[in-house]
Structures are given as C-alpha cells and as structure tokens.
Amino acid sequence: MQTPNYKFITEQLLALIQQDPYFVPALSNASALLWESLEDINWAGFYFVREDQLVLGPFQGKVACIHIQKGKGVCGTAWEKDEVQLVPNVHEFPGHIACDSASNSEIVVPIHHQDRVVAVLDIDSPLFDRFSAEDREGLLLFASLLSETLIWE
Ligand code: SME
Numbered sequence: 084m085q086t087p088n089y090k091f092i093t094e095q096l097l098a099l100i101q102q103d104p105y106f107v108p109a110l111s112n113a114s115a116l117l118w119e120s121l122e123d124i125n126w127a128g129f130y131f132v133r134e135d136q137l138v139l140g141p142f143q144g145k146v147a148c149i150h151i152q153k154g155k156g157v158c159g160t161a162w163e164k165d166e167v168q169l170v171p172n173v174h175e176f177p178g179h180i181a182c183d184s185a186s187n188s189e190i191v192v193p194i195h196h197q198d199r200v201v202a203v204l205d206i207d208s209p210l211f212d213r214f215s216a217e218d219r220e221g222l223l224l225f226a227s228l229l230s231e232t233l234i235w236e
Contacts, residue, residue: 084122089221092120093228106233110202111141113229117206118143125185126207130158132200137162140202147182156180161191161203169219171212183207190214192226196235204229 099112110129117127128142130151137151137158154163156178161168168191173179176189186207194202204226208214 086215086217087121087221089217089224092116092221093224095120096225096228097232100228100232104232104234106235107141109229109233113225114141114143117225121206123210123213124206124208125183126205129194129202129204131202132162137203142205144207145183148180151180157189157191158203158205161193162200165193165200167192167219167223169214171214173207185209187211188213190218190222192219192222194226195230196233201235202229 095116096113099116100109103109114128118124121127126142126144126147128144128147129140130137131140135153139147139149151159153159157168157170157173157176168189170176170189173186173189186209188208188211190206192204193200194204204222206214206222
C-alpha cells in the first residue's frame with residue numbers, strides 16, 4: 084500500500100473549504116474526500132463535542148454509534164487526553180467501541196477551535212496496523228486546516 088499523498092489531499096480540502104467554510108458542508112466533503120483518498124478503510128468521519136459527550140457528525144461508512152462518553156473508547160480517549168490515538172489493534176484497546184465488527188485498527192485525531200477540542204476525526208480500517216506515522220502526520224495537517232479555517236457555529 085502506498086502512503087497517501089497528504090499534501091494533495093489537503094490542497095483538495097482547502098479548495099472545498101474555500102467554497103463554503105461552514106462546518107456542515109466542509110466536514111461532509113472532508114469525510115468523502117478521505118473515503119475516496121485512503122485505501123483499506125471502512126469508516127471515516129467526525130464526532131462533535133456536545134456538553135459532556137461526543138455526538139456523531141458527518142461520515143462515510145456503516146451506520147455508527149451516535150453518542151460516546153468522554154474518556155470512553157478510542158474517540159472519547161482522544162478527546163479526554165487531547166492527543167492522537169493510533170491503535171494498531173482495536174481489540175487490545177480497553178473500552179474500544181465496536182461500531183463495525185470489521186474494524187481492526189483505528190486512528191483518532193482531535194480538532195481544536197479557540198483552544199478547545201470541538202470534534203474528533205475518526206478513521207477505521209479492516210486491516211491490523213493500517214495507520215503509520217506518515218498517516219498520523221498527514222491527518223494532523225488535515226485536522227489543523229479544519230481547525231484554522233472552518234466556521235464552527
Ligand atoms: N471505535 C470508536 C467508535 C466510533 S466508530 O469506530 C465509528 C471508539 O472506540 O471510540
């Protein structure tokens with residue numbers, strides 16, 4: 084599997100955001116862009132911070148759980164710790180929430196606005212150990228563009 088060209092993906096994301104930076108269309112197309120651009124994934128999308136839990140946002144893939152408590156699962160952990168969670172084997176992650184039983188590895192990246200986590204980007208794969216350090220760097224770039232350019236309310 085080739086490492087995705089995150090520079091090109093992020094340029095495409097910027098072109099989409101420039102058409103309308105409101106978070107609903109931007110994140111809808113952001114999930115579709117990741118879905119088209121990354122190999123061997125079975126879910127790509129966003130959860131929003133709403134009060135004391137995460138709530139499902141725009142995504143591509145199978146129907147997913149709607150609410151995730153802070154600190155629960157990979158997404159809730161990424162939010163609580165405010166750090167990327169790169170999980171080579173989700174079955175070994177305490178409290179992993181299995182929305183799709185096909186998922187074997189996962190990466191979750193926090194997204195910030197005004198110094199707070201406002202959302203997380205979540206990508207699942209049916210392969211074990213699907214996500215590399217290059218994916219982490221590329222997705223941090225992707226998330227920082229969302230942080231800096233979107234209109235969040
Ligand atoms: N696996 C995630 C839940 C979200 S689904 O993967 C879409 C978790 O453990 O937080």
